[in-house]
Amino acid sequence: MSSVKAGLKIEVKRGTFTFRVKRYDPKTGDYRWSEYKVEVTNRQTVLDALLKIKSTQDATLAVRYSCRMGICGSCAMVINGVPRLACETKPFELGTDVITVEPLSNLKPIKDLVVDMDEFFEKHKSVKPWLIRRDEGEQFEKLDSYYVQTEEQLINYLEFAYCIKCGACYSACPMVFLNKNYLGPQALAAAYRWSADNRDEGYVLRLKVIDSDNGVWSCHYSGTCSKVCPKGVDPALAINLLKKSLLTGKPPAR
Amino acid sequence: MGMVAKSTLMKWHYITGLILVVVLGIHLAFRWPSYEASIQWSGPHGVYEQLLNIGYMAAIFILLYAATYHAMNGLRTLLLELHQGRYWNTAVDVVIIALGIFIVIVGTVALVGALQVI
Numbered sequence: 001m002s003s004v005k006a007g008l009k010i011e012v013k014r015g016t017f018t019f020r021v022k023r024y025d026p027k028t029g030d031y032r033w034s035e036y037k038v039e040v041t042n043r044q045t046v047l048d049a050l051l052k053i054k055s056t057q058d059a060t061l062a063v064r065y066s067c068r069m070g071i072c073g074s075c076a077m078v079i080n081g082v083p084r085l086a087c088e089t090k091p092f093e094l095g096t097d098v099i100t101v102e103p104l105s106n107l108k109p110i111k112d113l114v115v116d117m118d119e120f121f122e123k124h125k126s127v128k129p130w131l132i133r134r135d136e137g138e139q140f141e142k143l144d145s146y147y148v149q150t151e152e153q154l155i156n157y158l159e160f161a162y163c164i165k166c167g168a169c170y171s172a173c174p175m176v177f178l179n180k181n182y183l184g185p186q187a188l189a190a191a192y193r194w195s196a197d198n199r200d201e202g203y204v205l206r207l208k209v210i211d212s213d214n215g216v217w218s219c220h221y222s223g224t225c226s227k228v229c230p231k232g233v234d235p236a237l238a239i240n241l242l243k244k245s246l247l248t249g250k251p252p253a254r
Numbered sequence: 255m256g257m258v259a260k261s262t263l264m265k266w267h268y269i270t271g272l273i274l275v276v277v278l279g280i281h282l283a284f285r286w287p288s289y290e291a292s293i294q295w296s297g298p299h300g301v302y303e304q305l306l307n308i309g310y311m312a313a314i315f316i317l318l319y320a321a322t323y324h325a326m327n328g329l330r331t332l333l334l335e336l337h338q339g340r341y342w343n344t345a346v347d348v349v350i351i352a353l354g355i356f357i358v359i360v361g362t363v364a365l366v367g368a369l370q371v372i
Contacts (some may be wrong), residue, residue, distance in 0.1 A: 179337050207259070213334060213343075217260045246261035247268070 009160050013042040017091045019049060021061065021100040024109035031109075034058065040091050045102065047075050047086035050113075062112035070230060073166030077113050078102040083168035085230045104171035106184075123183045127191035132202025136209050147199035156253055159192035160238050162231045169225035169235050175218050182218040183209065185225035185235030192238035195245070196252035203251045216242045266328045270320040277317040284310060305372050311365070318361040326354040 019036045038051045047065055054061045065075040068087045075086040079101055080094055091099055107115040133139040169185040170176055176184045183191075191210050195203040210216050216239050225235040245252050284304055285292045294300040304310050330350045334343055 061260055211259050211261045215260065217264060246266050
């Protein structure tokens with residue numbers, strides 16, 4: 001089938017996929033697998049398929065989503081064994097007829113594919129991911145001035161500012177699996193993002209958290225975090241840049 | 255070892271690792287040209303001659319301290335990564351510090367004792 005729009009031809013293919021969904025039941029505390037056959041087009045995503053299942057086959061299936069366009073990070077889940085955004089993953093591009101969908105690992109499940117992100121956000125918060133200035137009066141009261149930043153200074157941390165906090169990196173990290181107290185790649189990348197911002201003066205305040213057994217030193221550089229990030233952020237790089245800063249005693253390049 | 259920043263421990267881990275390359279190199283160089291001769295008490299290149307060499311003995315002392323730190327910190331890191339809880343972490347720190355001090359004392363006594371023989 002094809003449709004013509006503004007003189008361009010859009011190829012629309014249809015296919016039926018089997019979705020194997022790992023579902024968590026909060027009443028029993030157990031997981032079970034449910035299978036659904038769904039017809040989708042090559043333009044549709046795994047999230048579209050899950051919502052189709054929810055509206056036509058099984059209304060009890062719990063899925064978290066919001067923007068549907070890879071911005072909010074709500075629909076991260078493990079698809080065919082890899083943490084991805086359901087709204088950015090197309091069944092046709094996965095190359096398998098059977099698609100497994102599981103909740104994010106390393107996080108407590110709430111129901112079916114929905115996980116509790118509290119622990120993840122607590123760790124994120126622990127690195128003080130905001131602009132810290134020595135003079136708070138100047139920062140919050142003298143609103144007539146602003147902090148200048150050159151394009152070069154912006155580039156120092158820009159890549160890390162693209163994080164949407166979906167939890168894919170956290171879910172993929174083998175060290176988070178081993179050590180529940182490890183901050184994880186997202187929080188550490190956020191610590192780097194703010195410490196590398198020339199307007200920020202809070203690097204020293206973040207040291208207590210990042211320079212600890214559960215901070216950057218727990219990272220073994222497996223690199224899975226960077227591999228799965230749907231926004232192209234490289235948390236492993238951020239962690240290694242933080243290690244470099246700690247070893248040289250110099251704050252990140254600003 | 256909460257009172258010491260982890261980066262300080264790791265910095266010394268890397269520094270002692272580099273030191274070990276040098277002092278172990280010196281230690282191995284003194285087995286040259288004959289290993290058999292180098293472990294004899296007397297004779298050319300023997301132990302007695304090595305003890306008289308201030309530079310070599312300094313390297314051996316440094317080897318003892320650097321190897322002890324490097325080994326103890328490495329062992330601590332490995333044991334902590336078993337993640338057995340807070341009490342485990344405290345026990346690991348106590349055992350590692352005690353073992354490190356013991357090794358340093360025994361090693362120093364042995365080396366100083368050897369120097370006193372000459």
